[in-house]
Amino acid sequence: MENAGRPTQIVTAREAGLIGCTHCGRVHPLGTRVCTRCGAHLSPRSEASLQRVWAWWIAGLVVYIPANLYPMLRTASLGKTLENTILGGVIELMRHGDVAVALIVFVASIVIPVAKFIAIAYLALSVSHRVRLSAHRRHILFEVVEFIGRWSMIDVFVVAILSSLVRLDFAATISPGIAAVSFALSVAFTMLAALSFDSRLIWDAGKEAEQMEKERSLG
Amino acid sequence: MDEPQIAEPLIEGPKQSFWRNLSVVWLVPLAALAVTLFIAWQSWAARGQPIEILFENAAGVTADETMIRYRDVDVGVVESVSFSADLTSVLVRARIDRAVAKALPADAEFWVVRPEVSASGISGLSTVLSGVYIQAAFDPNAAESGVTQFTGLDTPPLVLPGMKGTKVTLRTADGGQLTAGAPIYYQGIEVGKIEAPRLLESGTGVVVDAFINAPHDKRLTSATRFWQTSGFSVNIGPGGLNLSVGSVAGLLRGGLSFDTVFSGGQPIGQGQIFDLYENEEEARSSVFKEAIENPVDLTVEFEQSVAGLTVGSPVVYKGVKIGAVSTLGAFIEDGPEGQIVVLRATISIDPSRLGLAPDTPPAQTIAFFAGAVKDGLRARLISQSIFSRSLAVELAELPDADPATLGVFAITAPLLPSVASDLPDPGATAEGLMKRVNDLPVEELMEQAIATLASVESLAGDENLRAAPDAFVGLMDDARAVIGGPDAQALPGELRQAVAELRGIAEDLRTAEAVAKLVTALEDASEAATSVTEVAEAFDEKIAGVPDLIDGLNQLTEKANTLELEQFLTMATQLLDGADKLIDQDSTRKLPESLTGALDEARTALAELREGGAVENTNATLASARSAAEAVEAAVADLPQIAERIDGLVSEAEGVLAGYGQNSRFNRDTLDTLRELRSAAEALSSLARTLERNPNSLLFGR
Numbered sequence: 001m002e003n004a005g006r007p008t009q010i011v012t013a014r015e016a017g018l019i020g021c022t023h024c025g026r027v028h029p030l031g032t033r034v035c036t037r038c039g040a041h042l043s044p045r046s047e048a049s050l051q052r053v054w055a056w057w058i059a060g061l062v063v064y065i066p067a068n069l070y071p072m073l074r075t076a077s078l079g080k081t082l083e084n085t086i087l088g089g090v091i092e093l094m095r096h097g098d099v100a101v102a103l104i105v106f107v108a109s110i111v112i113p114v115a116k117f118i119a120i121a122y123l124a125l126s127v128s129h130r131v132r133l134s135a136h137r138r139h140i141l142f143e144v145v146e147f148i149g150r151w152s153m154i155d156v157f158v159v160a161i162l163s164s165l166v167r168l169d170f171a172a173t174i175s176p177g178i179a180a181v182s183f184a185l186s187v188a189f190t191m192l193a194a195l196s197f198d199s200r201l202i203w204d205a206g207k208e209a210e211q212m213e214k215e216r217s218l219g
Numbered sequence: 220m221d222e223p224q225i226a227e228p229l230i231e232g233p234k235q236s237f238w239r240n241l242s243v244v245w246l247v248p249l250a251a252l253a254v255t256l257f258i259a260w261q262s263w264a265a266r267g268q269p270i271e272i273l274f275e276n277a278a279g280v281t282a283d284e285t286m287i288r289y290r291d292v293d294v295g296v297v298e299s300v301s302f303s304a305d306l307t308s309v310l311v312r313a314r315i316d317r318a319v320a321k322a323l324p325a326d327a328e329f330w331v332v333r334p335e336v337s338a339s340g341i342s343g344l345s346t347v348l349s350g351v352y353i354q355a356a357f358d359p360n361a362a363e364s365g366v367t368q369f370t371g372l373d374t375p376p377l378v379l380p381g382m383k384g385t386k387v388t389l390r391t392a393d394g395g396q397l398t399a400g401a402p403i404y405y406q407g408i409e410v411g412k413i414e415a416p417r418l419l420e421s422g423t424g425v426v427v428d429a430f431i432n433a434p435h436d437k438r439l440t441s442a443t444r445f446w447q448t449s450g451f452s453v454n455i456g457p458g459g460l461n462l463s464v465g466s467v468a469g470l471l472r473g474g475l476s477f478d479t480v481f482s483g484g485q486p487i488g489q490g491q492i493f494d495l496y497e498n499e500e501e502a503r504s505s506v507f508k509e510a511i512e513n514p515v516d517l518t519v520e521f522e523q524s525v526a527g528l529t530v531g532s533p534v535v536y537k538g539v540k541i542g543a544v545s546t547l548g549a550f551i552e553d554g555p556e557g558q559i560v561v562l563r564a565t566i567s568i569d570p571s572r573l574g575l576a577p578d579t580p581p582a583q584t585i586a587f588f589a590g591a592v593k594d595g596l597r598a599r600l601i602s603q604s605i606f607s608r609s610l611a612v613e614l615a616e617l618p619d620a621d622p623a624t625l626g627v628f629a630i631t632a633p634l635l636p637s638v639a640s641d642l643p644d645p646g647a648t649a650e651g652l653m654k655r656v657n658d659l660p661v662e663e664l665m666e667q668a669i670a671t672l673a674s675v676e677s678l679a680g681d682e683n684l685r686a687a688p689d690a691f692v693g694l695m696d697d698a699r700a701v702i703g704g705p706d707a708q709a710l711p712g713e714l715r716q717a718v719a720e721l722r723g724i725a726e727d728l729r730t731a732e733a734v735a736k737l738v739t740a741l742e743d744a745s746e747a748a749t750s751v752t753e754v755a756e757a758f759d760e761k762i763a764g765v766p767d768l769i770d771g772l773n774q775l776t777e778k779a780n781t782l783e784l785e786q787f788l789t790m791a792t793q794l795l796d797g798a799d800k801l802i803d804q805d806s807t808r809k810l811p812e813s814l815t816g817a818l819d820e821a822r823t824a825l826a827e828l829r830e831g832g833a834v835e836n837t838n839a840t841l842a843s844a845r846s847a848a849e850a851v852e853a854a855v856a857d858l859p860q861i862a863e864r865i866d867g868l869v870s871e872a873e874g875v876l877a878g879y880g881q882n883s884r885f886n887r888d889t890l891d892t893l894r895e896l897r898s899a900a901e902a903l904s905s906l907a908r909t910l911e912r913n914p915n916s917l918l919f920g921r
Contacts, residue, residue: 052244059248066255070262078348080284178258185251196244 012203022198052196053124060189061117067182068110073159076173085179086110086155108154109183116152116190119145120197127201138202142194149191156184267295268320270313272329272353274371277309279351280331287313287329289355294319297353311371313353323369324361328380329353330372337400356380374399377412383433384411387487389445389475391495394418394425396447396473403429404448404476410435413475427495429475438477442484445477445495446502478502504533504540514567515584516545516632519598519612521562523639527610528600534566535601536614542568544612565632566598566612585633589625592636594618599640613640742894749891 018027019042021035028035028042035042043049071083084092086109093102123142126133133141159180166174279285280300287295295315303310315323332354334343346352353371358381377400378386391397399415416427431439453462475495480503496502525547534542546565551558568588570579575587588596595618603609617638626634678684 051242055242055244055248059251062248062251062255066258070258080348080350182255189247189251 022200049196049198050124050127050201053120053193056189056193056196057117057120057124060186060193063182063189064113064117064186065182067179067186070179070182071177072155072179072183073162074175074177076175078171083177086183105155108152112148112152113186113190116145116149116194120190120193123197123202127204135202139199142197142199142202146191146194149187149194152187152190153184156180156187264317267314267316268367269298270295270315270320270323270367270369272311272313272369272371273303274309274311274329274331275373277311277331277371279333279346280309280311280353281350284350285352287315287353287355288332289319289357294355311353315355319355320367321365322357322359322361323355323366324357324380325366325369326361326380327355327357327366327369328372328376329355329369330375332375377414378430382430385431385436385439385487385491386489387429387431387439388490388492389413389427389429389495390492391416391425391427391447394427397425397427397475398473402474403431403445404474405431405435405438405478408435410438426492438479439487439491440479440484441487441491442479442481443477443487443493444480444502445475445493446499447495447497448474448476448499504531504543514542514545515570515581515588517566517568517588517635518632519564519566519635519637521564521600521637523600525562525564525600525610527602528564528612529609532609532611533603534568534612534614536573539572541572541614542566564612566635585625585627588633588635589627591616592623592625595620596635597623598635598637601640746891746894749895 016027017030019030019032020027021038021040021042023040024035024038026035026037032042034040068086070085072086072089073082073084075082075084086105090102090106090110093099093105119141122131123138123145125131126138131138159174159176162174163176166172274280277300280297282297282299285297286293287297295313297311297313299312301310301312302308330353331351332343332346333351334347335341343351354375356376356379360381378384394416397413397416399413401413402409403411403413411429411431414428414430416425418425429445453460455461476499477493478499528544528547530544530547532544533540534544543566544564545567548563550561550563552561553559568584570576570584573584573587575584595616597615597617597620599613599615600610601613603611614635615638620636620638623636625636628634
């Protein structure tokens, strides 16, 4: 083997003139539109993918603003109505001494979504811009974002469960506010943004950067 | 293994343009943005207009929670509660609905609704759980608007702005019964409310604003009178006892009523001032003070006290009120006997009440009165009711009155002649009656009566006493028989001698002054009396059935009484002198003393009995007393006869004694008779002693 003794050069499917199915992994010749095995739509990596990410990301960010400004929960107890925004609820919980619960709510409702926005934006930008993080690390980041995104729905679940359970008419009633809907949409949009992101772009970008580096060193 | 072949490059068409490449997903953020912007705009639009309300006290008002309501619908919410710059009041910032804010006039009223328990009920109960809210009230049709600064009220206003009705002001001297929110009734229907009464600046009265709701304010005219209706009123009048009880709310808070008390009132506007009267009667009678359109003043002078007559007292004519007293005063006038004080009242007469046309000229009315006075019309004071001392002036037709004329003067009102009337003074009369009753010596009278009755009973209840009249009569009969006998007829001549001798005896007795002799003489007299009795018995047989002799004797006695009166009296005087000496002795003196002592004893016994106080005995005693009184009455009827007879007997006995010598048999008999008389006296004495010893047994009839 003439290749022995030196690192094997990774040849991507694209370089090989093939297109890989993102679902089952089977490669097809370029130009194939539909996977012959699983029937999934085959698409080459493209700028359009990044476009969709940004679109979902913006949508998510837009609805995230009212989610934080409007009340999440409307608690009517004995004629008195209390309205709490997410942050207000956290502060309220802190004031009552429930630091742990406050921390959970804070992390799930504020830290994670905000971090997700930042992470997705970072990944999307890393495709076209040079970044310090290695492609491998970026891939791990992508995986984490995709995994953890759904947990942001904790808040929405809590609101949904409370408002369906606590319906005691005059004594106590909890109903979701505008923020609950906004927040749910925001989480959904960011998840879609993460899904829309084609992780192959990370590697493409890494390859290009590698090549550029090689050319620079050769030249 | 071959070198990996380079795949044939895929030849693609020209690159699609950016726009064609645009993903449809971009619609999502656009939609999200649109929705978000819409929500933002909506919430901004719903924020409402900020207003500021100043409260003295904002208890329970909480930022972001306390709602502002108009007609019980939420129109806004309090944003912040802070203090005004000078810390004198609470500044509540709120945002209210723009539609409402646009119509808010400057006089819009805000107040905090809290739970309240009052006499008229419980209000604001819902705020116990939901917290207080701020109620707004304003007239939506008011022209002015765009004001954002208001002053809140401490208490809910009684009259909400925009309510249709008429606001009037009531004047009264005493606001003690007026409470803010007290109802105003018209024919028993609540038609309005009063606000809090307030003092006049001068401090001389109280005014209170009252609001009459719209459909009922038509009833208000210048002829309307307001009066206070306390919960219940009690009236005692000619119609009997009148008790009227209003509603419970009226009982607790008081209330007012109004009514149109005469016809022809003019419509009134807002803010009309009315007087508030103490009660309905006063309100209705007040009409005369002010409503006489064409009053004719007359002057009346009274000589008697006018206490009870006041300004406003009615003037009645045949029971119909035709006017009122308008002034009252005392004037000093020069009379023929110096200065005198005249009480002069001016009375205002309503001509229409007399049946004259309301616009009759005063001169015509005065002419009418002049004619009436000529026919006997007079003014006099009458009492308004038997229970009060208030007076009224009555114009009475008294045809018998002294002729008088209506005094017409140039300046002062015509003088209507008055007559004095006999005014009953119930107070004085009752007082006098009570005083007289009080002054009656009831106690003493009763004591005297009881003492007298007891004495009479003890006297009359004695068997011996009852027998005494009979014994006396028998003795008299005997004595008369002795005197009426044929022997006695021959006695007149001897009588003179006997008297002379008796005189001698008396002189002897006086000179002797020996008690023993007197006793002997008395013993002899006793013997003589016994003899007389015997003689009388003997005579009795002889004179039975010879009434002529008795008649003769009577005539003789009369003759003796009349013809020889001088001598007889002289002799009798001498005899009595002797007897005086006799009575002067201690033994004889004892008798009356004993009797007096007996009576005293009887009285003390009676007092003891009274103190013993046996009530059951009292009835028996009274019954006995009655029977005793009857017996005494019967006995007393006989007593004059007895007395006459004793008189006769004594005089005859004198004659007999005079006619017989000391040693004669008759004399002895006479002495016996005297002795018997003495024993009879002794018996009386023993009776007295018995009474003395045991008076109680007599009282109880034992």
